[in-house]
Amino acid sequence: MAIRERNLTNAKWSLLSSIKIVGIGVLQLSLLAQILQANELNLLAIAIVTLLVIDTLADRGFGNSLIRHQSLSNSELSVLYWGNVLAGLFIFAVLFVGSDMYSRLMAQPELAIMLEMISVIFIIIPQGQHYRAILQREKQFTRIAFTEISSVLAGLAVTLFTVWLTPSVLCAIWGYLAMVSIRMLVYCYYGRSWFQPEYRFSLKAFAAVRARNG
Structure with a gap:
């Protein structure tokens, strides 16, 4: 019964967080659309699509499913962690x-x-997503929901502040940067109870771990 109640609580938190995140996102976009010049709306559309793609790929990539569904040793998790950080740095450099x-x-x-x-987002996201996947594996859905909601609220606050300072399409990106930064820090704080990376990495070991994803 206790497990069932915990699962229901986790599901409730996940649902509420999703609703709040969508609502805050719509509010933020509506605000930006009202204050931006007509010639900036195209850039806003590009920014939004880009950020949505990044968020989607981040959740599906970086070995998240591998962490969630397989038992990996701390050494293997460390190799995966540093490999993803290096991959993020590479994408950052290219962009x-x-x-x-x-x-x-x-x-x-x-x-x-x-x-x-x-491009800076790709330095931040791999670290947070790694710990998020670990929290999902450990069924820490309440903590995940809290992290998502608090980071989105922080992003909204930064967006509003930058809009107040200098309204531009960059406000959306400043808000997103704040969101992923807060999200990464909180996930790292929670996730370090289950994982702390070792300072070891090799391309061969990284490829071997990633190969398990099939």
């Missing part, structure tokens, strides 16, 4: 270095600074 070229191709000068800001 950051190529931001000017991409902006010229799209004929959107403002796109360069957007891509540079978005």
Whole structure:
């Protein structure tokens, strides 16, 4: 009975967090759409689509399913952790270095600074997602829901603050950066009870661990 009640509580928290996150997201987008100039709406659309893709890929990638559904040793988790961090750094470098070229191709000068800001996300996300997957494995859904809600609220607060300072399409990205940063820190805080990375890594070991994902 206790297990069933805990599962119901976890499910309730997950549902409530999803509803709140969607509601806050709609509110944030509505606000930005009202204050931005017409020529900035295209950039806002690009930013939103990019951030949604990043969030979706982050949840599906970085070996999350491998962590959630398989028993890995601390050494294997460490190899996976550092491999994902390095992969994030590589994506960051590609986006950051190529931001000017991409902006010229799209004929959107403002796109360069957007891509540079978005590239930083790939340094942050792998760490948080790793610990999130561990919390999912340990069925810590209440903590996950709390983390998601609090980080989204923090992101909204930063968005509103930057809108108050200088309204621009970058406000959405500042808010997202704040959200993923808070989310990463809280997930790391909770997740370190189950995992603390060892300072070891090799490409061969990383490939072997990832190969288990099939």
